[in-house]
Amino acid sequence: MRPVNTDFVPADLDASTWEAIEPFFTQLMERPLKCGRCLEKLLVDRSELVAAIDETRANLYIAKTRRTDDADVKKAYLHFVEHVEPKIRQATFDLAKRIVEDEHVGALDEATYRVLLRAMRAEVGLFRPENIPLQTRLTTLDAEYDEICGAMTVEFEGEERTMPQMGRYLEETDRELRERAWRGVAERRLADADRIDDLFDRMIELRHTVARNAGFENYRDYQHRNLMRFDYTPADCETFQQSVEEVCVPFVRRLEKERIERLGIDRLRPWDLKVDVLGRRPLRPFEGEGELVERSSRAFHGLDGDLGRLFDSLREGDCLDLASRKGKAPGGYQYQRQRTGRPFIFMNAAGMHRDLQTMIHEAGHAFHSLLSTHHGLVEYRDSPIEFAEVASMGMEMLAMPRLGEFYDAGDAD
Secondary structure, X not given: OOOOOOOOOOOOOOOOOHHHHHHHHHHHHXXXXXXXXXXXXXXXXXXXXXXXXXXXXXXXXXXXXXXXOOHHHHHHHHHHHHHHHHHHHHHHHHHHHHHHHOOOHHHOOHHHHHHHHHHHHHHHHHOOHHHHHHHHHHHHXXXXXXXXXXXXXXXXXXXXXXXXXXXXXXXXXXHHHHHHHHHHHHHHHHHOHHHHHHHHHHHHHHHHHHHHHOOOOOHHHHHHHHOOOOOOOHHHHHHHHHHHHHHHHHHHHHHHHHHHHHHOOOOOOHXXXXXXXXXXXXXXXXXXXXXHHHHHHHHHHHHOHHHHHHHHHOOOOOOEEEEOXXXXXXXXXXXXXXXXXXXXXXXXXXXXXXHHHHHHHHHHHHHHHHOOOOOOOHHHHOOOHHHHHHXXXXXXXXXXXXXXXXXXXXXXX
């Protein structure tokens, strides 16, 4: 059963203020529910409100990660986190509680709403009002971490370079150059080690308090439920961890021993982990963001015309920010903007093979997002992390035959 469409939330709603959002929560809380169909309509309207709020938060978060050194951007993001989101958390809980306790909930279509209701019941069970300010504080600490990392650069070979840009030198065949690059990065990180350690310590303490408030012995068990992991337990994760230790770690150790032998060194050091063991030059699949986008487009078109068209749709509407630069948060992600259905891909490309992999990986997430926008329930436009990586890792595998768009025949092989 496909959920019905809704026009409950205006298309131009500015969800960055509580004053704009509150009337919609109030309407949903006060709406009479006389039958299962009424409850279904409320769920779909609620979904559109959540989508509008999610997109506002997405745009504020995206702006913050793109420009961690912009005071106005930071102010707008923190205002939402500190003054709007806490009220949203409480209102979301109140509405979810009303829904799961409604007398008509049993009349809803099982196939459509079972997973959604299961998650909502879990959210209601986890909610504690005393955790709201703690969760707000955790979000602000996370933003502080991005700001610290975004400011990190290294003076190397006569130029100021970002941390991702320094990664190029760790692939060079000149061991002395690799060591200088690694030490330059390590020294820069150590300069902020105390600040980052302090952030981490504070986050651990806050997370533990959040978990204890919700009735859990530790944050691991709390977060397992918070991430809606219903199909396996922390004990299952420990079993998997043991399997990795017994099977994968010895294999990695053998690869490390082989690397030592092939490189002709007596001891493996951190700056020896990225260089090609056969002494071949580093792979450089592109130079600059424009070339990465163009070659990716050709690769996706060569793989499948529909995928190529989906990727090209991201080339407009501010959906890509790919190149590394000072002031940009570390890492990479794909963020779905739920109201407009426009994914955003963020990464820190420096012209390396791993950047090509990241581009294809995040495009896989974006394709998944674009192909899920039709669903009337916002929760079903997304997927848990366990399945989300199927789209991205699967895309990496499917795209392997198209690496010729980035390399000559020898390097592609």
